[in-house]
Amino acid sequence: RGQDPDFRVLDPELRYPGYWVRFRGRVMERAADGLRRRRLKEVGVADLLHSWARWLVPAAAVASVVAGTLLSSSTPILAIGVEESLRIGLEDQTLPNLLDQDAFGDPFLLIDETF
Helix, strand or coil, X not given: CCCCCCHHXXXXXXXXXXXXXXXXXXXXHHHHHHHHHHHHCCCCHHHHHHHHHHHHHHHHHHHHHHHHHHHCCCCCCCCCCHHHHHHCCCCXXXXXXXXHCCCCCCHHHHHHXXX
């Protein structure tokens, strides 16, 4: 077939005839209980929301506590946008000078530490 690589050598069916039939059988056998439960249960929108709420509500609560803690911190944080940081130049500063600066005094170091 020209220069196309022959991927048939990677097919386990060549060494083990019936491999894919056995593989599908094992997968379906292991998934049978879960599939049976899903077929028997009528799933509605409320059930879907309830299943999401089990994980989403605690995650949202943790996120809100973290956000509240960060917002209520006593030290103001200098925050600038990415576009603003690209417009601000470093004016020939060397790397050791940049590393000696306070993180909140230099927007680039703040961005580096934040992200």
